[in-house]
Amino acid sequence: xxxxxxxxxxxxxLGLLTACQSDTSNLKNQNVALQLQQKALASDLGYxxxxxxxxxVGPRMAGTEKDIQAVNWxxxxxxxxxxxxxxxxxxxxxxxxxxxxxxxxxxxFTQPLVITALGGSVATPEKGVTAEIVRFDTLDALKAAxxxxxxxxxxxxxxxxxxxxxxxxxxxxVRGRSKGAVTAAEKGAVAIVIRSIGTDSDRMxxxxxxxxxxxxxxxxxxxxxxxxxxxxxxxxxxxxxxxxQLYLSPESRGTATSYNVIAEVTGSSKPEEIVLIGAHxxxxxxxxxxxxxxxxxxxxxxxxxxxxxxxxxPARTVRVVLYAAEEIGLVGGKAYARDHQQELAKxxxxxxxxxGAGRIYRLxxxxxxxxxxxxxxxxxxxxxxxVMPGNNEANGGPDVSMLPDYxxxxxxxxxxxxxxxxxxxxxxxxxxxIDPAALAQNVxxxxxxxxxxxxxxxxxxxxxxKQDK
Amino acid sequence: xxxxxxxxxxxxxLGLLTACQSDTSNLKNQNVALQLQQKALASDLGYxxxxxxxxxVGPRMAGTEKDIQAVNWxxxxxxxxxxxxxxxxxxxxxxxxxxxxxxxxxxxFTQPLVITALGGSVATPEKGVTAEIVRFDTLDALKAAxxxxxxxxxxxxxxxxxxxxxxxxxxxxVRGRSKGAVTAAEKGAVAIVIRSIGTDSDRMxxxxxxxxxxxxxxxxxxxxxxxxxxxxxxxxxxxxxxxxQLYLSPESRGTATSYNVIAEVTGSSKPEEIVLIGAHxxxxxxxxxxxxxxxxxxxxxxxxxxxxxxxxxPARTVRVVLYAAEEIGLVGGKAYARDHQQELAKxxxxxxxxxGAGRIYRLxxxxxxxxxxxxxxxxxxxxxxxVMPGNNEANGGPDVSMLPDYxxxxxxxxxxxxxxxxxxxxxxxxxxxIDPAALAQNVxxxxxxxxxxxxxxxxxxxxxxKQDK
Numbered sequence: 001x002x003x004x005x006x007x008x009x010x011x012x013x014l015g016l017l018t019a020c021q022s023d024t025s026n027l028k029n030q031n032v033a034l035q036l037q038q039k040a041l042a043s044d045l046g047y048x049x050x051x052x053x054x055x056x057v058g059p060r061m062a063g064t065e066k067d068i069q070a071v072n073w074x075x076x077x078x079x080x081x082x083x084x085x086x087x088x089x090x091x092x093x094x095x096x097x098x099x100x101x102x103x104x105x106x107x108x109f110t111q112p113l114v115i116t117a118l119g120g121s122v123a124t125p126e127k128g129v130t131a132e133i134v135r136f137d138t139l140d141a142l143k144a145a146x147x148x149x150x151x152x153x154x155x156x157x158x159x160x161x162x163x164x165x166x167x168x169x170x171x172x173x174v175r176g177r178s179k180g181a182v183t184a185a186e187k188g189a190v191a192i193v194i195r196s197i198g199t200d201s202d203r204m205x206x207x208x209x210x211x212x213x214x215x216x217x218x219x220x221x222x223x224x225x226x227x228x229x230x231x232x233x234x235x236x237x238x239x240x241x242x243x244x245q246l247y248l249s250p251e252s253r254g255t256a257t258s259y260n261v262i263a264e265v266t267g268s269s270k271p272e273e274i275v276l277i278g279a280h281x282x283x284x285x286x287x288x289x290x291x292x293x294x295x296x297x298x299x300x301x302x303x304x305x306x307x308x309x310x311x312x313x314p315a316r317t318v319r320v321v322l323y324a325a326e327e328i329g330l331v332g333g334k335a336y337a338r339d340h341q342q343e344l345a346k347x348x349x350x351x352x353x354x355x356g357a358g359r360i361y362r363l364x365x366x367x368x369x370x371x372x373x374x375x376x377x378x379x380x381x382x383x384x385x386x387v388m389p390g391n392n393e394a395n396g397g398p399d400v401s402m403l404p405d406y407x408x409x410x411x412x413x414x415x416x417x418x419x420x421x422x423x424x425x426x427x428x429x430x431x432x433x434i435d436p437a438a439l440a441q442n443v444x445x446x447x448x449x450x451x452x453x454x455x456x457x458x459x460x461x462x463x464x465x466k467q468d469k
Numbered sequence: 470x471x472x473x474x475x476x477x478x479x480x481x482x483l484g485l486l487t488a489c490q491s492d493t494s495n496l497k498n499q500n501v502a503l504q505l506q507q508k509a510l511a512s513d514l515g516y517x518x519x520x521x522x523x524x525x526v527g528p529r530m531a532g533t534e535k536d537i538q539a540v541n542w543x544x545x546x547x548x549x550x551x552x553x554x555x556x557x558x559x560x561x562x563x564x565x566x567x568x569x570x571x572x573x574x575x576x577x578f579t580q581p582l583v584i585t586a587l588g589g590s591v592a593t594p595e596k597g598v599t600a601e602i603v604r605f606d607t608l609d610a611l612k613a614a615x616x617x618x619x620x621x622x623x624x625x626x627x628x629x630x631x632x633x634x635x636x637x638x639x640x641x642x643v644r645g646r647s648k649g650a651v652t653a654a655e656k657g658a659v660a661i662v663i664r665s666i667g668t669d670s671d672r673m674x675x676x677x678x679x680x681x682x683x684x685x686x687x688x689x690x691x692x693x694x695x696x697x698x699x700x701x702x703x704x705x706x707x708x709x710x711x712x713x714q715l716y717l718s719p720e721s722r723g724t725a726t727s728y729n730v731i732a733e734v735t736g737s738s739k740p741e742e743i744v745l746i747g748a749h750x751x752x753x754x755x756x757x758x759x760x761x762x763x764x765x766x767x768x769x770x771x772x773x774x775x776x777x778x779x780x781x782x783p784a785r786t787v788r789v790v791l792y793a794a795e796e797i798g799l800v801g802g803k804a805y806a807r808d809h810q811q812e813l814a815k816x817x818x819x820x821x822x823x824x825g826a827g828r829i830y831r832l833x834x835x836x837x838x839x840x841x842x843x844x845x846x847x848x849x850x851x852x853x854x855x856v857m858p859g860n861n862e863a864n865g866g867p868d869v870s871m872l873p874d875y876x877x878x879x880x881x882x883x884x885x886x887x888x889x890x891x892x893x894x895x896x897x898x899x900x901x902x903i904d905p906a907a908l909a910q911n912v913x914x915x916x917x918x919x920x921x922x923x924x925x926x927x928x929x930x931x932x933x934x935k936q937d938k
Binding site: 051059066109110114201203204226230234287426427431433 | 520523524525526527528535578579580581583670671672673695696699700703704707756757895896897899900901902
């Protein structure tokens with residue numbers, strides 16, 4: 001299979017070249033892309049960067065002391081790699097700390113549960129909340145319920161996340177996490193505990209942000225592990241009346257200053273035009289932030305470093321942005337869009353790596369429809385590295401997802417995310433979950449993408465509108 | 470593969486029958502064994518029993534209130550299944566409660582670790598213990614170290630457990646867990662934290678018993694998860710000086726009364742002779758005790774129930790023993806051996822299921838060498854269910870491992886334990902880790918074994934001495 005690819009893809013690629021873009025500069029760009037792939041696959045720099053971040057900093061919740069350690073780590077690391085420019089931009093971020101979390105079934109059988117607070121949740125009273133639970137298959141089922149069914153109870157949304165290569169199961173169930181507390185509170189619930197938004201069967205709860213709504217009571221919100229949700233179902237098979245005692249002590253502590261940390265390989269002929277490759281620097285607090293998003297930090301940094309090392313500078317500037325406070329609401333991404341608004345017209349294209357370290361199998365973009373074929377042709381060389389042409393419906397990744405609203409073209413380098421939601425937002429987000437070879441393949445893909453985009457002479461604008469946000 | 474087995478094994482088995490044991494009663498016994506297999510594979514009783522134990526009781530540390538709940542559950546369950554006799558025998562058990570556990574690396578980089586106290590450990594002082602760690606590859610390396618290297622430090626034994634079908638990796642590394650604290654304390658260590666004795670890479674620490682020694686200081690003992698041990702190694706690559714702050718608050722609370730719970734199918738012609746199939750009822754406290762040893766409880770109970778339901782009673786009595794307090798030192802097993810000493814001469818053979826719910830692939834025994842071939846012949850029918858003839862060196866399982874010292878023959882029905890030590894002694898020991906089909910295969914094997922042994926006319930004694938204990 002592998003050797004078959006090696007035989008036929010270069011031919012296909014050369015054919016494309018001959019047909020569409022036979023000028024020598026383009027051939028040279030494609031050759032550089034192949035060299036970047038070779039160098040990336042022979043290097044462990046991406047892995048070394050994640051290793052460094054997870055060992056020397058570890059968990060780094062936005063606005064905490066560890067977050068500032070991460071920012072300092074990033075500045076030092078980027079400077080040590082010799083980028084043309086390294087700088088940081090202040091971002092005001094909300095500070096939320098987890099505190100303790102515990103839950104017990106008190107009837108019909110006493111059992112402790114493994115839970116964690118959802119990000120942004122308020123605390124329970126000091127003595128906890130004790131109430132019967134009311135179970136719903138989905139957020140929609142909760143929405144359809146009467147106030148009478150829910151009032152005074154702890155809502156339990158029991159929606160299992162399905163495993164898919166593109167992680168689409170998450171998109172379906174995460175609505176219960178983000179919006180469940182508001183819907184539950186509107187119907188008089190005293191708290192909400194959801195089945196973890198995760199594809200694993202480990203006894204670890206998955207955290208992640210939830211939201212409140214002005215004018216709706218703020219009720220405590222937590223997730224239980226998948227085996228605990230199974231346990232509750234075991235009890236519900238025996239009786240309708242399952243009582244839970246829930247204790248959470250998270251705290252919102254106002255705001256603090258964090259930073260988007262930025263490095264650049266300055267463009268030679270069009271230095272003011274930007275190819276942005278990003279990742280986020282913050283992480284949740286229970287793991288060491290290896291797959292989310294240490295991997296992305298390693299991938300885009302190592303990719304840009306390969307371009308920095310080239311004998312010839314790229315035409316456009318390649319800008320690495322390590323975003324602040326993604327987890328708690330894309331705060332760094334929004335700040336970047338706001339602070340760089342004047343410059344966004346000069347952003348040629350943007351992409352964020354924030355889906356772990358699984359191999360990239362496809363390149364989706366969002367560019368002018370008439371430019372789509374040219375971009376597919378231009379990036380055809382990436383098939384050598386397993387990255388096949390995709391669609392024209394990319395959103396670009398969380399922290400760049402708002403840039404299309406400003407007319408900026410984006411790309412999504414789609415990773416194999418089959419195991420991503422096994423570990424996502426849990427203590428299990430640790431370095432051992434990263435396959436160094438897969439990470440290097442990501443570095444190769446980002447290096448090729450950034451290089452080819454920096455050299456591209458295709459006009460990508462105006463971009464098509466998003467169908468769904 | 471499957472259909473091939475179905476074709477040739479019955480022929481081989483019938484061949485054996487013709488050659489060795491052509492009498493009609495034996496043929497009838499073998500036919501009953503085949504019927505037992507069919508019934509077991511068509512039934513989910515074993516799984517229903519584990520489900521009931523894990524949902525209705527859950528964690529059940531010896532000597533705690535939950536342990537007594539488990540005993541009451543067991544008596545009720547066994548009575549409801551209609552066994553000829555159900556009774557319990559008091560066992561005095563030590564009581565140890567886990568309390569809280571936390572650990573932080575304080576230098577060179579601040580990071581929280583995921584740890585758990587080892588069973589039997591003393592607490593740290595209330596403010597914890599803070600000291601540099603000293604790392605050893607193995608217990609033997611610690612033994613070879615000088616006092617100077619260890620004094621005043623926290624010992625870190627970093628021995629990885631290898632994955633094997635028979636779990637032999639555990640036997641190698643568990644010595645560090647059980648004996649490490651004594652060796653470390655003899656050299657002046659202030660505490661010990663080991664790499665978890667587990668084959669997983671989940672951020673969960675594996676608990677399990679450790680021992681102290683009269684006259685040697687009792688130092689706090691804990692395990693960290695495998696990813697945490699990797700993290701410490703990442704730091705040790707950068708500096709020799711890694712400082713840990715460790716806090717544990719376990720408590721030994723004297724003794725309490727627990728019970729071995731026993732059920733019998735009374736033998737027809739030799740009721741005073743016993744075929745013992747056992748499992749242990751207690752569990753560690755962090756999971757729900759599904760694979761350790763709810764699975765065993767389900768397997769041996771469901772197997773005996775199949776024999777209870779037969780139209781013809783077995784010649785010997787089949788006795789199910791659900792042992793108390795296995796985890797904290799085989800307390801129930803030792804009590805049984807002591808309390809039943811007069812009766813042990815009448816124990817035909819004994820086996821315990823305490824290795825999860827993986828499929829049984831082999832039957833090892835410990836019987837008189839001259840009886841070995843006959844027993845292999847007699848149990849040849851078990852190959853139909855995937856259980857192949859094994860060796861004559863069985864130890865029988867933890868709670869029956871002392872019975873050979875009293876001359877009692879034992880058997881080990883070897884299970885596929887490749888994933889057992891991923892979950893063993895962690896919060897991950899939950900019902901979802903059990904494959905109902907594999908559990909039913911276990912029930913079939915135990916039912917066949919117990920039946921064939923109850924009918925056997927082979928003299929099994931005197932048994933060969935153990936080579937290693």
